[in-house]
Amino acid sequence: MSTLVERTETASGYRAGRTLPLRVELVRQLKRRRTLIMGAILALLPFVLLIAFTIGGDPGGRNDRVTLMDTATASGANFAAVNLFVSAGFLLVIPVALFCGDTVASEAGWSSLRYLLAAPVPRARLLWSKLLVALGLSLAAMILLPVVALAVGTAAYGWGPLQIPTGGALDTGTAAQRLLVVVAYIFVSQLVTAALAFWLSTKTDAPLGAVGGAVGLTIVGNVLDAVTALGHWRDFLPAHWQFAWADAVQPHPEWSGMIQGTAISVTYALVLFALAFRGFARKDIVS
Numbered sequence: 001m002s003t004l005v006e007r008t009e010t011a012s013g014y015r016a017g018r019t020l021p022l023r024v025e026l027v028r029q030l031k032r033r034r035t036l037i038m039g040a041i042l043a044l045l046p047f048v049l050l051i052a053f054t055i056g057g058d059p060g061g062r063n064d065r066v067t068l069m070d071t072a073t074a075s076g077a078n079f080a081a082v083n084l085f086v087s088a089g090f091l092l093v094i095p096v097a098l099f100c101g102d103t104v105a106s107e108a109g110w111s112s113l114r115y116l117l118a119a120p121v122p123r124a125r126l127l128w129s130k131l132l133v134a135l136g137l138s139l140a141a142m143i144l145l146p147v148v149a150l151a152v153g154t155a156a157y158g159w160g161p162l163q164i165p166t167g168g169a170l171d172t173g174t175a176a177q178r179l180l181v182v183v184a185y186i187f188v189s190q191l192v193t194a195a196l197a198f199w200l201s202t203k204t205d206a207p208l209g210a211v212g213g214a215v216g217l218t219i220v221g222n223v224l225d226a227v228t229a230l231g232h233w234r235d236f237l238p239a240h241w242q243f244a245w246a247d248a249v250q251p252h253p254e255w256s257g258m259i260q261g262t263a264i265s266v267t268y269a270l271v272l273f274a275l276a277f278r279g280f281a282r283k284d285i286v287s
Helices: 022-030 033-056 076-088 093-101 104-109 113-117 123-157 172-189 191-201 207-225 228-236 244-249 256-281
Strands: none
Touching: 022 123, 033 076, 033 093, 033 123, 076 123, 076 172, 076 244, 093 123, 093 191, 093 207, 104 123, 104 191, 104 207, 123 172, 123 191, 123 256, 172 191, 172 244, 172 256, 191 207, 191 256, 207 228, 228 256, 244 256
């Protein structure tokens, strides 16, 4: 009587969950020149604004309408808030698009993607590892800017409450909590850009194409939001809610705008992430 030997599809000891660990991918990305350059740019921005305010003098009292920019030199907390205000619309879009759009496309551009999958790293595992690291670096970039700005602003203007342009102030403890909420909301609002860049990265072998495409479409969204003739249709644009975080730095915060913005951003992001995973699972990898 012959003995039937069961054949296994995988080698002994192989565990798909142990391939391409997050730690390995994170170290790889941290060592890349674009990561270091982007971090340096964000860390230098508060110093650039500090020099600008030093040369230009007190930003307040130049018009009848008092804005957040006019309170930049009131305290370190105000200086940090102003840095987020001037960066949220465009500068913080760049690291998100860069980190997420350079994920899969860079491997394809280096002709190393097929070798990673032949390791064998499951396709879903590859995407999850790269996506989580890219989102982690994006969040780190958004945290780096206000932290450096808070340190620079405190050294230059002192530690004090967050002065609100419309009147009143938030004590330092409350201000710190509100700034954390602001950073969290900006990160969530940028998930659309992250998902768009990530999806494009699975479609092209050119990292600049994925990054540039995500940044370009984000700019288009900002332009469409400026077209008032669209009326309520603008409510479906993620760009329409990108500054809803300003409601969090009020004596009595208003959350409705941030809730709507979060819902819009997460919905678009989930659809784009799903398209990225679905398309990559069926894609012929030749590079």
